[in-house]
Amino acid sequence: MNKYFKDFLIGHNFLPYESWNFIKINHKNDSNHIEEKRKIRETLKNAGCGVYIYTNHKKDVLYVGEGILKDRLVRHYEKTYKDKVKGSPRYDFFNNQKEEMIVYYKSIDNKYERQAIEAMFIVVLQPIYNKILNRQVQ
Template structure:
């Protein structure tokens, strides 16, 4: 019931589809185990790609090389922006000796490490935190990312 309304809203406001949509910008990266020095170079490449976007607030979608949506999240400057989130996930997933702080981090790292290889990150600019939260929830409901299906469904 909700999915139809959410789907209609997301398409009518051009939030979906996220591929081949001028509102979504794509960042290409590759997840694999790296040394700290290699990770600095990897993150500087992400920073370079993000600079071209001219924004740091909004939503992001992680997609693996099979086209599976892994994770949907948001970042806003009041808290932590998109760039900081992406760099943080990259660091945690790609450092072999990273020890997760909690169950959520452990699940995210398990998810990202199981998808090592080419990762596409799609980012969407939204300045308003409330709007970003609502659209993130709708996207999660409609797109059903692997993280929700694998780790959260039994806990909801």
């Protein structure tokens, strides 16, 4: 299945995702939270809905998601600094990633297409935190 999804993503110009738009988001403790949220909102103000891929400085794929891009990335950023339950996957993701991350994003209007593309990327890229979250749900 992985090969079919990868071939589909390549054939429809979703891979390589490094050719997508991207934003660098500083998740370090010393970042200016207000300025970072403003940067996210300003950069993504016209992006609409889409798929996004969180990577770290080592180019590890951490998380793949979909939704209203500006809103989702601001919420993810805010979660970095909120109290969370230690040991939960969300705590691990948002608390252990205190660095500048690169988030690649691509606008996709159709909800069902977004969800399908997100699911294919999760299968193909095996993002660290999607796998952890999916194991928690099962």
